[in-house]
Amino acid sequence: xxxxxxxxxxxxxxxxxxxxxxxxxxxxxxxxxxxxxxxxxxxxxxxxxxxxxxxxxxxxxxxxxxxxxxxxxxxxxxxxxxxxxxxxxxxxxxxxxxxxxxxxxxxxxxxxxxxxxxxxxxxxxxxxxxxxxxxxxxxxxxxxxxxxxxxx
Amino acid sequence: xxxxxxxxxxxxxxxxxxxxxxxxxxxxxxxxxxxxxxxxxxxxxxxxxxxxxxxxxxxxxxxxxxxxxxxxxxxxxxxxxxxxxxxxxxxxxxxxxxxxxxxxxxxxxxxxxxxxxxxxxxxxxxxxxxxxxxxxxxxxxxxxxxxxxxxxxxxxxxxxxxxxxxxxxxxxxxxxxxxxxxxxxxxxxxxxxxxxxxxxxxxxxxxxxxxxxxxxxxxxxxxxxxxxxxxxxxxxxxxxxxxxxxxxxxxxxxxxxxxxxxxxxxxxxxxxxxxxxxxxxxxxxxxxxxxxxxxxxxxxxxxxxxxxxxxxxxxxxxxxxxxxxxxxxxxxxxxxxxxxxxxxxxxxxxxxxxxxxxxxxxxxxxxxxxxxxxxxxxxxxxxxxxxxxxxxxxxxxxxxxxxxxxxxxxxxxxxxxxxxxxxxxxxxxxxxxxxxxxxxxxxxxxxxxxxxxxxxxxxxxxxxxxxxxxxxxxxxxxxxxxxxxxxxxxxxxxxxxxxxxxxxxxxxxxxxxxxxxxxxxxxxxxxxxxxxxxxxxxxxxxxxxxxxxx
Ligand code: SF4
Numbered sequence: 001x002x003x004x005x006x007x008x009x010x011x012x013x014x015x016x017x018x019x020x021x022x023x024x025x026x027x028x029x030x031x032x033x034x035x036x037x038x039x040x041x042x043x044x045x046x047x048x049x050x051x052x053x054x055x056x057x058x059x060x061x062x063x064x065x066x067x068x069x070x071x072x073x074x075x076x077x078x079x080x081x082x083x084x085x086x087x088x089x090x091x092x093x094x095x096x097x098x099x100x101x102x103x104x105x106x107x108x109x110x111x112x113x114x115x116x117x118x119x120x121x122x123x124x125x126x127x128x129x130x131x132x133x134x135x136x137x138x139x140x141x142x143x144x145x146x147x148x149x150x151x152x
Numbered sequence: 153x154x155x156x157x158x159x160x161x162x163x164x165x166x167x168x169x170x171x172x173x174x175x176x177x178x179x180x181x182x183x184x185x186x187x188x189x190x191x192x193x194x195x196x197x198x199x200x201x202x203x204x205x206x207x208x209x210x211x212x213x214x215x216x217x218x219x220x221x222x223x224x225x226x227x228x229x230x231x232x233x234x235x236x237x238x239x240x241x242x243x244x245x246x247x248x249x250x251x252x253x254x255x256x257x258x259x260x261x262x263x264x265x266x267x268x269x270x271x272x273x274x275x276x277x278x279x280x281x282x283x284x285x286x287x288x289x290x291x292x293x294x295x296x297x298x299x300x301x302x303x304x305x306x307x308x309x310x311x312x313x314x315x316x317x318x319x320x321x322x323x324x325x326x327x328x329x330x331x332x333x334x335x336x337x338x339x340x341x342x343x344x345x346x347x348x349x350x351x352x353x354x355x356x357x358x359x360x361x362x363x364x365x366x367x368x369x370x371x372x373x374x375x376x377x378x379x380x381x382x383x384x385x386x387x388x389x390x391x392x393x394x395x396x397x398x399x400x401x402x403x404x405x406x407x408x409x410x411x412x413x414x415x416x417x418x419x420x421x422x423x424x425x426x427x428x429x430x431x432x433x434x435x436x437x438x439x440x441x442x443x444x445x446x447x448x449x450x451x452x453x454x455x456x457x458x459x460x461x462x463x464x465x466x467x468x469x470x471x472x473x474x475x476x477x478x479x480x481x482x483x484x485x486x487x488x489x490x491x492x493x494x495x496x497x498x499x500x501x502x503x504x505x506x507x508x509x510x511x512x513x514x515x516x517x518x519x520x521x522x523x524x525x526x527x528x529x530x531x532x533x534x535x536x537x538x539x540x541x542x543x544x545x546x547x548x549x550x551x552x553x554x555x556x557x558x559x560x561x562x563x564x565x566x567x568x569x570x571x572x573x574x575x576x577x578x579x580x581x582x583x584x585x586x587x588x589x590x591x592x593x594x595x596x597x598x599x600x601x602x603x604x605x606x607x608x609x610x611x612x613x614x615x616x617x618x619x620x621x622x623x624x625x626x627x628x629x630x631x632x633x634x635x636x637x638x639x640x641x642x643x644x645x646x647x648x649x650x651x652x653x654x655x656x657x658x659x660x661x662x663x664x665x666x667x668x669x670x671x672x673x674x675x676x677x678x679x680x681x682x683x684x685x686x687x688x689x690x691x692x693x694x695x696x697x698x699x700x701x702x
Contacts, residue, residue, distance in 0.1 A: 120309050
């Protein structure tokens with residue numbers, strides 16, 4: 001699968017490991033839920049591959065442990081494209097926690113949302129519809145200016 | 153009025169291009185129904201019973217003659233020759249074709265207009281007093297702050313997918329003409345003890361199914377913090393507002409369920425984190441204020457003698473002056489209401505010929521500016537008294553001088569069954585019946601200040617819950633019935649109307665209204681207003697009469 005990262009189409013190397021699935025034996029880049037991150041942090045720290053975290057709209061920034069700053073990737077998940085909480089979560093990851101690493105939108109968001117998402121600090125995008133990638137790239141240029149300060 | 157700079161123009165041009173692309177992708181089947189729905193709503197486009205409806209933004213109700221001519225042109229070229237003024241001071245077209253909407257938006261952009269964020273779960277058009285800048289009781293012109301808010305809300309990346317729609321209203325006078333207590337956020341310009349102007353902030357007001365009066369969450373906010381404070385409220389709402397139930401998703405429910413104290417604490421905590429660095433500079437405020445500098449008023453306009461003479465000689469003119477004009481802060485000027493409530497036309501509707509004529513009249517008599525009001529009329533805000541008689545004659549020939557502003561026939565009415573797919577009831581038809589039944593002008597004037605609001609369903613687009621008389625269409629087994637409320641008000645003494653009793657059948661609505669009026673006339677003390685009478689005697693006498701013959 002391909003994703004968009006820093007406005008370029010690149011191969012995805014990351015896999016989300018659901019809570020009821022064991023960590024993979026082979027070394028790879030994985031993300032886990034916030035609860036798993038909290039519960040199995042010792043184990044994850046020892047994992048050979050890179051480890052990231054997936055946060056959901058119900059997770060609050062205040063509830064994130066300090067260790068999230070060490071995450072190699074933070075995914076903000078969209079269960080539905082209309083759930084705008086992920087926009088605020090990304091904004092707060094950047095501005096409040098000063099997270100500098102990769103923030104990736106995953107789930108049911110639309111290509112038409114990537115302009116706003118990038119303005120609140122999301123810098124990579126895992127779009128389910130692989131055919132829309134080229135169109136999506138052009139949407140970073142939808143607007144050449146803005147009325148509010150951007151995170152990036 | 154505010155004039156776009158290159159950046160403003162570029163942004164709306166880019167928006168047109170973006171929406172054109174989205175519409176094309178939708179028509180090619182590359183965007184799903186649900187996705188396109190969200191995108192088109194943020195560009196003002198609804199799909200209704202008969203056709204799409206396009207809602208054009210009129211930021212804080214301010215237009216000029218060039219814009220009004222363009223609205224007329226669009227009504228001719230893309231619609232059936234007319235459009236409609238909404239209760240949020242916007243303009244609606246009821247018959248555009250989906251494929252043509254990008255072209256309409258392009259036309260609008262050519263006169264610095266757009267339909268951005270006029271629907272959908274996002275930050276909507278900011279509204280204010282239709283007499284802003286000319287009202288004698290004004291602390292400061294609110295429009296520069298409205299414009300600052302407009303820019304901040306436009307394409308705000310974080311708050312485009314809120315739990316529900318979000319509306320902000322600003323008022324700068326002691327008499328609230330912008331219904332700020334019934335908005336998601338109400339902003340009042342106020343002075344503190346040292347005489348500095350700042351803002352009182354209300355949150356959690358709203359109409360619709362659960363009408364709630366907004367609560368003060370910040371008694372005094374220094375000017376420079378306006379945007380950071382709004383941002384703090386929006387962030388708390390975006391993160392914590394309910395998304396599980398559409399009918400509980402407005403900020404009023406969040407404030408109610410959280411408790412106003414806790415909610416205020418949450419906002420203040422967020423605000424402390426962001427206030428430094430988001431300040432509005434004095435320079436920026438002044439730059440925007442310069443766009444709203446007063447026009448070149450004559451200093452001797454009140455020397456004119458003809459006005460008094462015309463009033464004396466022509467009683468019809470005098471009546472029109474009494475009802476359809478308002479005091480102005482400059483001596484010798486008045487603000488003129490153009491009534492869109494002629495008895496035989498749907499409230500708020502206006503034809504392309506009327507629009508063109510009004511544009512010409514505004515150029516001739518009112519510095520080329522026109523305003524829309526939330527009671528669905530128009531205003532020429534700066535007319536010299538010497539011109540009033542001529543203007544009145546012109547408006548009369550256009551059927552735009554019905555002297556009924558603020559009276560019982562100045563009805564606020566939603567589109568109802570005629571256009572809206574959610575409607576239970578034909579609100580426009582009820583308006584027509586009321587007009588036919590109450591057609592004696594002396595009687596109407598004797599009744600004085602009575603506001604009727606009629607909504608075709610629970611969504612309450614015509615704000616029936618704050619009407620002095622509220623009429624709400626409800627569906628009972630496929631038949632239209634009407635729930636009547638009395639004593640609502642959206643002004644200073646904000647109140648939600650009390651239910652009169654069981655809903656009445658369609659054929660009894662007019663009789664019910666006339667009975668209510670009879671009771672008022674029996675009960676009132678001298679020149680006591682309808683609202684005060686209802687307050688004093690309560691609902692019982694009305695109820696007894698209305699249901700006596702049932
Ligand atoms: S009140 Fe109901 S019927 Fe009237 S316009 Fe609103 S949604 Fe439609």
